[in-house]
Amino acid sequence: MKERLHELEREALEKIEQAGDLKALNDVRVAYLGKKGPITEVLRGMGALPSEERPKIGALANEVREAIQKALEAKQTKLEEEEVERKLAAEAIDVTLPGRPVKLGNPHPLTRVIEEIEDLFIGMGYTVAEGPEVETDYYNFEALNLPKGHPARDMQDSFYITEEILLRTHTSPMQARTMEKHRGRGPVKIICPGKVYRRDTDDATHSHQFTQIEGLVVDRNIRMSDLKGTLREFARKLFGEGRDIRFRPSFFPFTEPSVEVDVSCFRCEGHGCSVCKGTGWIEILGAGMVHPNVLEMAGFDSKTYTGFAFGMGPERIAMLKYGIDDIRHFYQNDLRFLQQFLRV
């Protein structure tokens, strides 16, 4: 009988193994574990056995039953899983089809550059000063040490509205206005971004409207070396660590000494390339120590206070940074241009 039970177990497990679907499996269950199944039959024949054998055979029969039961359950789970997988496989989609687009716009490249520069200087303790684009001759020129008739002030370069009112030619008027507000007391630490206007014919390198960012620091004991350190910091943050700057002497009526500031070329690391025209340096700023006349006119004592100022063109910086070749792109608002400035 023992053999018979083992044989039944083998047989059943084999059939379970072979069962291809839930119905076949159920047939196996009914065939082996049902009331009329062979195991029950075997147990029925136990009466013929000696009494000491009976419990052993009984126990064995239960083991066989359990083994078959377990195998049935395992197979059932497996078949069910396979069923689900089959169903899911039938639901498969093409994951390479395009996703539903999320509508995204982005800032104008000039805004990108301006905000980046604003943030750099805000991080150094500056505030952002904004002011009128239509200025008085006084703030645009006179307060900046450009009295009427000064050779550096060419009427032809400015959009005048009346003799005394014009479109500002730089954002420097905000320097004078801010200093006046401080009533001779430092420190002043501002940057002034904004639109400016010059009487230029629009072409690849000129625009009658463009943007500018100027900076001004006035306090006791401001040194030209502070200007150099500040601008080096700025250049490294904007163009990458390892950048260096150099000063070349220059002339602006509102600063003295005045310098042009070059940054070592970020493309070629100073070896010379088309971006830096082979010099290894790129001119990006004009700067200098605030002219004593400018300080005095704005109510600061030029013996106690010194200051530095600098100015740069976001268009030029954007053109350098992104390799843009024509300044007119900034004002045409061609979406094929604008949407190139999405990335972080």
Place this chain on the structure above:
Amino acid sequence: MLVSYRWLGEYVDLTGVTAEQLADRITKSGIEVERVEALERGMKGVVIGHVLECEPHPNADKLRKCLVDLGEGEPVQIICGAPNVAKGQKVAVAKVGARLPGNFKIKRAKLRGEESNGMICSLQELGVETKVVPKEYAEGIFVFPSDAPVGADALEWLGLHDEVLELALTPNRADCLSMLGVAYEVAAILGRDVKLPETAVNENEESVHDYISVRVEAPEDNPLYAGRIVKNVQIGPSPLWMQARLMAAGIRPHNNVVDITNYILLEYGQPLHAFDYDRLGSKEIVVRRAKAGEMIVTLDDVERKLTEDHLVITNGREPVALAGVMGGANSEVQDDTKTVFIEAAYFTSPVIRQAVKDHGLRSEASTRFEKGIDPARTKEALERAAALMAEYAGGEVVSGIVEANTWKEEPVVVTVALERINGVLGTAMTKEEVAGILSNLQFSFTEDNGTFTIHVPSRRRDITIEEDIIEEVARLYGYDHLPATLPVAEAKPGELTPYQAKRRRVRRYFEGAGLFQAITYSLTSPDKATRFALETTEPVRLALPMSEERSVLRQSLVPHLLEAASYNRARQVENVALYEIGSVYLSKGENVQPAEKERLAGVITGLWHAHLWQGEKKAADFYVAKGVLDGLFALLGLSDRISYRPAKRADLHLGRTAEIVLDGKEIGFVGQLHPAVQKEYDLKETYVFELAFAELLNTEGETIRYESIPRFPSVVRDIALVVDDNVEAGALKQAIAEAGNPLLKDVALFDVYKGDRLPAGKKSLAFSLRYYDPERTLTDEEVTAVHERVLAAVEEQFGAVLRG
């Protein structure tokens, strides 16, 4: 300013410094050298030849067959096409094997059957610009003086083994508009001496006062006027070296007298003018302002009408020169001129600038007067001119100088302490270093306990204050030696103003909503200036616009945004969504600054959303634009205070436009373009909006305050109300909300139906109403009571009935 390296070498020892190195040093010290040009341009093998024979070419009318002695071997035959070639001339010959500019190699050749062993050259062929070639040689070959040595290096004789430095001068460095000025600068940079030209004038027995007198009636304009008479001059070419220097400096040689005045102009920076004394027509010079309507024909043969703004040199009756700008044709030096009156004067800048501006006439002379000359050198320049005319024009200098002189040299003395220099620059220079720099500049100074007292020479009119000296010291010390430090000050954090910070948030919102930021021009045309504007005034107009298209300041951003949309559409970019934040300019009257108000505007056209393979396609419509604005108002915490009212506005669709109202005040509009305007801009259905952005941002919105999350279930009831077609959903919704207050928390419209299943002139609006009490669970009875109240209210106010 074009500076010949070799000429400069006459004033400063340039040994051991190449032109390139010099250029670099000059640039580093403050004057930008834009370029260094080698006049040789790769030329070699050009010699002075002697034309022994010159006869017509047997086979060509325009060619000549010349036999030319090149100073070595047999004379060679050269075919020449120049009209002015002639027997006996000394000419520049590019020999066989020579190279001309552009790597042009001269080979033995046959021209129309005749052998040619080289080329007789024009100056242009030797790389000289046509505009500086003497007129008589402009159309042909250059002819050397007869004493030029045959076989000698022609380039040497023409001064072409030289390099020219082009200086880009800033307005403060007018002193470097002269070779001597540049020499002082270079001497300071190199730490070397300046060798000044030596002048000795041999005068005859006659007195200048017997020839001429000078009277200046406008001493403000002309503080110093000096003159000399040189008689018995022989007009002819100036020496070749002088012509070569003039050409290198960009000035065309004319004749010896005129060339000498130009040479002195270059050397001293002092413009001179030579009058033909016999043609002056009087024995007096009177300098005065012109009379209104007075006429003069200048050297360029242009008749010019003068005003009282112009200064003229007269012979006591009529103008003979437009002072400081250009001489008159009536007194011009000509080939037969015998006696010359040389004028050396100091005209002040404003009167010259006015003349230049009014007559559009800028000359080497006027440029220098405009920028300011050094009157201390005026008479020295006059002396040198007289001496050179004696030497190179065979003249006889009449004894004495006539002058009218009200100019007082005011010595400029500047004191500056070493401490101040180091304090401003952040350096640690020693007294000795500063003293060394001042010495190199050839400034005389004394030093006492670290304080320098400096006597600034008159040639450096740009230096008047302490800071000027600090700059001189800094640039010659070298900015590369400046340390890099950061301002030492209390660390105060920087930040954006609340307005600036909010504006940035708004930008990011619009971009996140799918609009691209545009920046358009502020200047526009008069017809666009006030179009679409929320507020209008008389447009602010430029006094001198460059074009009508950019002649006035805008009062709305919309027209240029439409242009941008149109621009894109013309380039097959059909779907456009742009926004702009920028100022508009509203006049506040003449001669005052206009009000500048920041506006926010946008344009949306084409598809707003497309996901085509899944069948999604949403064209921009009114509600797309409105939805974007709703999001903005939510962002600003103003949603509950904003309402939209149907509006009729010019250029907009009369049925699809709303004015936007904040607290009862109009702050903007949103709407569809009028079809006619769409057509005008070549656009399809297009939506625009503009908001009074500054007002909006300056309105304090609702701030964030946490409300507890609902703890009790709410009850939702949907209703569909049938109303007349003209009932506004907004009004209906408001009535529902008011009637259901306070238990009715949300009213959301979820369906609008018009059509067959309703009577004509009716529509159905379906709302979802959510009732909620934060304190407890509402009973059905409570909700029903309120709900009935709502239904009664809308029936009463709008005749609304529940849709069956």
